Amino acid sequence: xxxxxxxxxxxxxxxxxxxxxxxxxxxxxxxxxxxxxxxxxxxxxxxxxxxxxxxxxxxxxxxxxxxxxxxxxxxxxxxxxxxxxxxxxxxxxxxxxxxxxxxxxxxxxxxxxxxxxxxxxxxxxxxxxxxxxxxxxxxxxxxxxxxxxxxxxxxxxxxxxxxxxxxxxxxxxxxxxxxxxxxxxxxxxxxxxxxxxxxxxxxxxxxxxxxxxxxxxxxxxxxxxxxxxxxxxxxxxxxxxxxxxxxxxxx
Numbered sequence: 001x002x003x004x005x006x007x008x009x010x011x012x013x014x015x016x017x018x019x020x021x022x023x024x025x026x027x028x029x030x031x032x033x034x035x036x037x038x039x040x041x042x043x044x045x046x047x048x049x050x051x052x053x054x055x056x057x058x059x060x061x062x063x064x065x066x067x068x069x070x071x072x073x074x075x076x077x078x079x080x081x082x083x084x085x086x087x088x089x090x091x092x093x094x095x096x097x098x099x100x101x102x103x104x105x106x107x108x109x110x111x112x113x114x115x116x117x118x119x120x121x122x123x124x125x126x127x128x129x130x131x132x133x134x135x136x137x138x139x140x141x142x143x144x145x146x147x148x149x150x151x152x153x154x155x156x157x158x159x160x161x162x163x164x165x166x167x168x169x170x171x172x173x174x175x176x177x178x179x180x181x182x183x184x185x186x187x188x189x190x191x192x193x194x195x196x197x198x199x200x201x202x203x204x205x206x207x208x209x210x211x212x213x214x215x216x217x218x219x220x221x222x223x224x225x226x227x228x229x230x231x232x233x234x235x236x237x238x239x240x241x242x243x244x245x246x247x248x249x250x251x
Contacts (some may be wrong), residue, residue: 001102022048027080040066055224106175110190111138145173165196
């Protein structure tokens with residue numbers, strides 16, 4: 001993994017949008033299906049500021065998962081441009097994308113994606129191991145992240161010794177441990193009951209209040225209402241982009 005990015009990988013966007021954490025211009029993703037081309041995204045333009053709390057919604061097949069993969073640097077666009085935290089990542093090579101994913105983005109998934117034989121502490125440490133952080137600092141930062149999600153007492157428990165909500169808290173702590181620019185959560189309450197879902201969303205509320213930028217991908221309207229802005233994707237395009245009732249109450 002490279003310690004620094006190539007000069008071509010850090011091209012800056014125009015000054016007017018330099019303060020945005022996410023900026024896309026005419027973003028397309030086209031898949032080859034035999035002799036046919038299928039456009040999953042068709043010219044998406046987005047601007048998301050630092051410390052925004054945004055939900056992305058859309059029906060199955062709308063392109064919201066494809067958009068999430070591009071925002072998370074898990075895939076590259078077919079054409080168009082994407083800047084993340086002031087860096088143009090849309091044309092980065094794979095090694096640089098891996099570096100960006102590790103340093104800039106904290107991922108939270110519906111299925112938790114925890115190592116079953118590792119303790120909560122070790123699961124949280126994993127991104128720091130990939131980043132080459134030393135043992136003592138890793139342990140200290142992992143403990144700090146577990147404290148932020150109120151799970152430090154469970155640091156030596158393995159996933160099968162934790163409830164679903166506790167496993168998701170470990171996953172959130174793992175997302176926080178690299179001190180990322182962006183938390184990207186994909187259906188984070190999809191495997192949780194309603195009571196536990198409320199607890200997890202209250203935790204996201206607190207993380208936003210602490211200054212984190214959160215982009216939440218969900219198909220549930222009540223979960224999306226925790227955000228302050230909802231972007232609706234339909235047929236690979238932005239169909240609507242508006243504040244939630246919660247945001248309107250704050251103004």
